[in-house]
Amino acid sequence: MKPPNAKMQVSAVRSGTVIDHLGPRTAFKALKILGIAADATVLIGVNLDSSKLGKKDILKIEGRELTEAEMNKVALLSPQATFSVIRDFKVVKKFSPTLPDTVEGLIRCVNPACITQDPRVTGRFLVAAKKPLKLRCYFCERSMRENEIEFL
Numbered sequence: 772m773k774p775p776n777a778k779m780q781v782s783a784v785r786s787g788t789v790i791d792h793l794g795p796r797t798a799f800k801a802l803k804i805l806g807i808a809a810d811a812t813v814l815i816g817v818n819l820d821s822s823k824l825g826k827k828d829i830l831k832i833e834g835r836e837l838t839e840a841e842m843n844k845v846a847l848l849s850p851q852a853t854f855s856v857i858r859d860f861k862v863v864k865k866f867s868p869t870l871p872d873t874v875e876g877l878i879r880c881v882n883p884a885c886i887t888q889d890p891r892v893t894g895r896f897l898v899a900a901k902k903p904l905k906l907r908c909y910f911c912e913r914s915m916r917e918n919e920i921e922f923l
């Protein structure tokens with residue numbers, strides 16, 4: 772039998788990051804692009820009811836605070852995501868990252884002939900539209916829609 776407070780125990784993060792308002796079914800992709808280790812303690816909620824989005828995913832990552840670059844990556848995947856930094860069960864910081872105007876690195880250009888396929892060249896992409904997301908490669912001017920974005 773489960774102890775009566777089992778739900779409380781699994782839903783709280785002692786120290787780490789909670790990513791809320793992820794688009795539905797993006798949580799696993801977010802884990803992948805963040806490179807969360809296979810042995811990390813992570814709680815994943817998929818297709819939860821959200822008054823803001825209808826449905827949403829949520830990620831709770833124990834023992835990990837995200838860098839700005841990591842949050843930007845997740846924002847490209849799910850622009851409305853919010854981030855809370857938890858220390859000793861308390862929210863110490865909350866972020867709603869805004870998509871930058873340009874993205875350096877992070878993603879791969881879809882054009883196989885693009886100069887950025889050379890690993891020595893850092894890709895640069897202009898955010899041409901935010902909703903729906905559209906990026907344009909600074910080097911070859913190839914446009915990419917949201918479903919074409921491939922993270923490095």
Ligand SMILES: [Zn+2]
Pocket residue numbers: 880881882885886887908909910911912913
């Ligand atoms: Zn390109």
